[in-house]
Amino acid sequence: MINVFIAVLTAYFLLGTAIAYLSRRRGVKSSSDYFVAGYRLGGFLSAMTYAATTYSAFMMVGLVGLTYATGVGALGFELIYLLATLVLLVTIAPKAWVMAKERGWVSPSEMLSDLYSSRALGYLVAATYLVALLPYISAQLSGIAVVFEGVGLSYGLGVAVGTALLILWVALAGMWSVATTDAYQGLWMIFSAAALVTWLTFSFIPLKGVNLNDLTAALSNAGFLGLTSFWSFNTFLAYTLPWVFFAVTNPQVVVRVFIPKDGRAYKNMVSLFSIYGFIYTVVVVYVGLVSRGLTLLNLFENVANRDLVTPKLLLNMDATLASIIYVSIIAAATSTANSIVLAVASSFVRDIYEKAFSGKHSLKVANALVLTLSVAAAGIALLRTGFIVDLSVLTSVILLPLAPITILAWLNPNISRSKEARAAAIASVALGVAIALSAATYLGPRATFLSSWGGLPISLWVLITSTSITLIGFTLGKLRSVGKPS
């Protein structure tokens, strides 16, 4: 198994590196080329980088396990993300796409800094990205390392290989190499998932002497086709709320709205991403449900640690196919991690370095930041600190205060520049992040994710607080503009 895995991994690495290297021909001369590919990406690349960035190793490992453990509620949890993202991409994001080109936005913190005419907000948002996303990058590297352990290699080697991939595929051509390797990795991910479903349906299930009707009956009897006790309304709300706003809070996703080269590319991005997301989600949930059904029929072991469902399933598979799927998990983690590193680095280059200095050495600074962030994330992953992995769960909650300030500014870019809206945005982010981090300190990150205050999930309190403050600021700003003599 180890030899086959190394061979498949080497092939994946060589082909990906060749693609990243060839993407250099597009020319990277400025930080705009480096971070947003000069706003020149076509529809296919835009869609695939959107999909590969969004869908991390969580899908093949976490979502399969969540479905296995909690039933079909996991489908709703994942599909609401797709639905909400689609609505945002159709309603308000086209406006942001146009504004990004007109105003030359490269990083999402730069966008907010410009929309609110506030450098302080840009710094605050850049710092929030760092706090929220560094653990998330570490968790992706940790996911790669766990795959290495699963096939019998060392955890440290997994972190080293993941970090090397991350740095190399970003440093070669910035967004160009990230987008092209994302497309390659996105295809690897979807074809691997299709291969897994085909193997399950036409090989593994018949081999066990049952059919899909038997599995459906077993799942039905055990209540896995309805909402299990795990999915109380509060839990569903706590899980889905950060997901609903993911597309406007996570910088690696926000920046992908900036990059399509024209209207046609934008429309194709929306279409291809929505089709990809739908198929990938349904396929992954199917794998989780089939695995649970087989367990209920005593044909597959009962897996207590839900993150191990996919690895246990792959043990029954041919070594080559299993290796291809293991590598798809590495691809999902890498494509998410390198997009985050690029997005966080862009915030520091555009909001701090280029505003303080001439910007003459932007590309060197960008590469140095990519290296620093990747090595820091690797160091954290190597510590194997449970708290860091837990904190990555909270990433989307910490970033939640960015939702109202982003949406309202996209809708009302004139009012957002008022001093009332500006003050409110800063207070909104500061207070929202403080609530999330305080709760994480007192309750622990995982408990924060699921706990309720006054019957409402903490994530909802974060959102209510930030939205209320931002709305007050915008209302006051609007009232003042109405009262001004023309």
Place this chain on the structure above:
Amino acid sequence: MKSSGRTTYALLSVIVIIAFYLIPYTYLRSSKDLTLTAFWTSLTLLWIITSNYVVRRWVK
């Protein structure tokens, strides 16, 4: 697309998202067959088709 079309799409989207939460918790909580699965996948698919139609008319 006219602004009334945008408002209609936005309002319908809010209704779809609310339905995504409320219908399963009101009527399909104890689903014993694939009804809940079919509801969530059909609603999402319907909105994917609608949204793609809208974005193709809207974005120039």
